[in-house]
Amino acid sequence: GQQVMQIPQYQHVQEGEDFTTYCNSSTTLSNIQWYKQRPGGHPVFLIQLVKSGEVKKQKRLTFQFGEAKKNSSLHITATQTTDVGTYFCADPNTGNQFYFGTGTSLTVIP
C-alpha cells in the first residue's frame, strides 16, 4: 500500500501568501513525481525529481528532493487563485504498481 505520506491534508492561504506541502517516505525513493489536480479535474503530471538534494523550479513552484531521498517538498511563492487544487506526490518505482500520496488540498482566498 501507500508508503508515501503527505502533509498537510488541507491548507487555506490568502492570495499572495506562500504555500508548502511535504511528502515523506518510510523508504528511500529512487525518484519522486508531483501532480496537480484542479477542482473537478484529473491529476496532471508536473515534474519528476531524481537526484539527492535536487531542486527544480517552474515559475513560482519550487520542488525539492531531500538529501536522503526520503522526502520531498513543493513550495509555491505568492499563491494565486490559479494555484487552487490538490497536489500529489507519487513514488513511480513500486514495481508495476503506482502509488500516490494522500494529497494536499490548497484553497487560495482572494
Place this chain on the structure above:
Amino acid sequence: DAGITQSPRHKVTETGTPVTLRCHQTENHRYMYWYRQDPGHGLRLIHYSYGVKDTDKGEVSDGYSVSRSKTEDFLLTLESATSSQTSVYFCAIRMGGRGTEAFFGQGTRLTVV
C-alpha cells in the same frame, strides 16, 4: 491527454447491480491503472494491468474485478455495487514501467443509491 477515454463519465446505479467502467487508450501503452478518489483518501489503487490479460490487485481491490482482453481497453467491474463504492474513478496509463509518469483519464463519477 495521451488519448485516454473513460466511459461513462457519470453513472447512478442501485445497490446490488453490476457496473462496468471502461478505460480506452489509443496509444498502445502497456501499463494501465484504476484508482478511486474519495475525500481524505487521495488516489487509491484498485487494480492495475501490465499487459493483455496481465492484471493484479492494488490496495483496495475488494468488490472489484478487472479485465484486459486487448491492449487498448481496461475494464473495471463492480460485481454488486454498494454505497461504499460511490466515488470518482480514474483510469491512468503509463508509457513505460518504473520511473515514468502517469496520464489520467477525465474520471467517472459513480453514485450507488
